[in-house]
Each structure stands twice: as structure tokens, then as C-alpha cells.
Amino acid sequence: MKKKVRPAVIRTGIRIPLILWAIAVLYPIIWMFIGSLKSNAEIYSNPWGLPESFNFQNFIDAWTNYNIDTSVFNSVIVTVMGMFLTLVLALPTAYAIERIKFKGSGILFTVYISAMMIPMVLGWIPLFFLLMDFNLLDNLFGLAVVYAISQLPFTIFVLTSFMGTIPKELEESASMDGLSPYGILLRIITPLSTTAIITVSIMNAIQFWNEYFMALIFLQSRTNYTLGLAIDFISSEAQYTNAWGTLFASLTIAIIPVIILYAIFQKRIAKGMTEGAIKG
Incomplete structure (x- = not known):
């Protein structure tokens, strides 16, 4: 018993x-x-209760009056570009470090891993002037480049760990058939690393979608505002216009895609992280 x-x-x-x-x-x-889903009167009179009726006017106001539609589009553009650039840079780097052993590959991998420990805030001022010199300040592509670079160490770490579990015999057979290292990467390694690629892509997408401080520093015009900056603007406006319902609606718009994305790919993410963790 x-x-x-x-x-x-x-x-x-x-x-x-x-x-x-x-x-x-x-x-x-x-x-x-x-x-x-509440009116401002309901929020003040009954902040903890259920709404008397489902009122979607707050979502309409956020979408039209506060240009949340433009900010959502900007966030989608920056997130997609950041994900694409991260993979373009990380995949060949991870493959070279893990599979093509060259002098200094171990040191290079250590540098990337060490970069994960360095706070990104230390590079904000140099990056500001660098983007300004390249005319990429207040530019969505420039912000996407910064995002991609910021997530390179983590992405390379996950991809190298996962690539280490792929049998080398597959590469040897492909090499004997005449495939170049780039061909092996594109035709053999990349398809077999789909789980890890999806894992890092989803995690990077969530990071880029929710990022606020770098967007605040590198973006200046309201037409280029990402969702985080737009919500911050609505938050400051709500103090004087009592647009709390609109603020809650904006936050809901921002958080729902992340929840849906993570719910759909939750098993893939867990699988990718655990498979990469049991390397070799």
C-alpha cells in the first residue's frame, strides 16, 4: 500500500x-x-468580469485607426526575411564546422557558442552607426539583417548538433557519385535536417515577431513600425484617450499568431531539440 x-x-x-x-x-x-471584447465603460466598471456582449469594435479601431494592419505586415516581412537570412548563413556554416573539418573549425565553433553568452545590447550602438553608414537605418531589410546576425550562434549550435547525428556514409556515397560539398549540403544534409531547420525557424520567428528594443533603436518612421512599436504607441496613447480596449485588442492580435504557430509545431520543436541534444 x-x-x-x-x-x-x-x-x-x-x-x-x-x-x-x-x-x-x-x-x-x-x-x-x-x-x-469590452467597451471602455465595461473595463472601468467591471475589469474582472465577462463582457456583456462580444464587441469587436476594439479590433476594428486597432486595425484601422492605429495602423495595426501596416505594423502586422512590417512584422511579417521582417520575420520572414530574418528567418531566410539566418538559414542562408547558418546552414553552410554549420555544415562546414561539423562535417568539413578544417584548421580552426573547433575554434570557430567555440567563438559562435561564446557569442551566445554576449548580451546583444553591447552591439546596439556600433550597429546603429554601421546601419547608418550603409543607409540601412530605418529600413526593414536592415533590421532583418540585424535579427539574422543576432540569432546565428543559436541556429548554428542547433544545426551542428543535429548534423552530427546524420550518418557520414550517406555523404561518402554521394561524394563517390560526383556530388560537390554544396550538392551534398543541398540534396543530402538539408532534407535530412528538416526537423532541426523547422525547430530553429519557428523559434527564430517567435523571437523576431516579439522583438522590441532593436526595432525601437533602428526604426524611426511610423510607417516602418513593427507590431511591438505600434503596441507601445497605442499604450502611450491609451493613457490620454482611454483606449484600453484597443490596446488589449492589439495585444491579442500580436499574441494569437505566436500561440497558433507554437501549438502546430510543438512536437516538431521538442523533437528537434531532443534529437540535437543526443549527438553522437
Whole structure:
């Protein structure tokens, strides 16, 4: 009897903190979504209750009056470009470090891993002047380049770990058939690394979509604002115009794509991280 009770107590002791943590995380999100469906009068009179009726006017106001539509488009452009540039730079680098052993490859890999420990904030001022010299300041492509560079160390780390699990015999056979290293990378390694590529792409996409500080520094005109900057503008306006419902609606618009994306690819992400972790 004691043998059965003890594991049950342990499971309960583990589950209770997890349940409390889940409630602490989900409650603000649910409260925000409910607030987005309320009028300003309801928000002030009954901030914790359910809306009397489902009012989608806040979403319409955010989309039209505060140009959230433009900001969503800008965020999509920057996120897609950042993901693409990161993969273009990281895939050949990871393959060269992991598979084509050359003098200094170990040192290069250590440098990339060490870069993960360096706070990005240290490079913001030099990057500002660098982008200004290349006329890429207040430019979505320039911001996408910065995003891609910022995520290169993490992406290379995951891809090299995953590529290390691919049998080398496949490359040897492809090389005997006349494929060049670039051909092996594109036709053999890349298709077999789909899980890792999806993993880093989704995680980078979430990072780029939610990023705020670099966009604040490198973007200046409102027409180029990403979603984070647009929401910050609405937040400052809400203090004087009482547009709290509009602010909640904007936050809901920003968070729903991330939740959907992570929910769809959750198993892929977990698989990619665990398979890369058991290298060799």
C-alpha cells in the first residue's frame, strides 16, 4: 500500500506547482482577451468580469485607426526575411564546422557558442552607426539583417548538433557519385535536417515577431513600425484617450499568431531539440 501511495504523492507534489504556474501564465492572457471584447465603460466598471456582449469594435479601431494592419505586415516581412537570412548563413556554416573539418573549425565553433553568452545590447550602438553608414537605418531589410546576425550562434549550435547525428556514409556515397560539398549540403544534409531547420525557424520567428528594443533603436518612421512599436504607441496613447480596449485588442492580435504557430509545431520543436541534444 505504501508503495502505491508514495508515487501518487510525488506525482501530486509535482503537478500542483505546474498547475499553479499554468494558471499564473494563462490568466493574464485570458484577461487580456476578455478585455479586448469590452467597451471602455465595461473595463472601468467591471475589469474582472465577462463582457456583456462580444464587441469587436476594439479590433476594428486597432486595425484601422492605429495602423495595426501596416505594423502586422512590417512584422511579417521582417520575420520572414530574418528567418531566410539566418538559414542562408547558418546552414553552410554549420555544415562546414561539423562535417568539413578544417584548421580552426573547433575554434570557430567555440567563438559562435561564446557569442551566445554576449548580451546583444553591447552591439546596439556600433550597429546603429554601421546601419547608418550603409543607409540601412530605418529600413526593414536592415533590421532583418540585424535579427539574422543576432540569432546565428543559436541556429548554428542547433544545426551542428543535429548534423552530427546524420550518418557520414550517406555523404561518402554521394561524394563517390560526383556530388560537390554544396550538392551534398543541398540534396543530402538539408532534407535530412528538416526537423532541426523547422525547430530553429519557428523559434527564430517567435523571437523576431516579439522583438522590441532593436526595432525601437533602428526604426524611426511610423510607417516602418513593427507590431511591438505600434503596441507601445497605442499604450502611450491609451493613457490620454482611454483606449484600453484597443490596446488589449492589439495585444491579442500580436499574441494569437505566436500561440497558433507554437501549438502546430510543438512536437516538431521538442523533437528537434531532443534529437540535437543526443549527438553522437
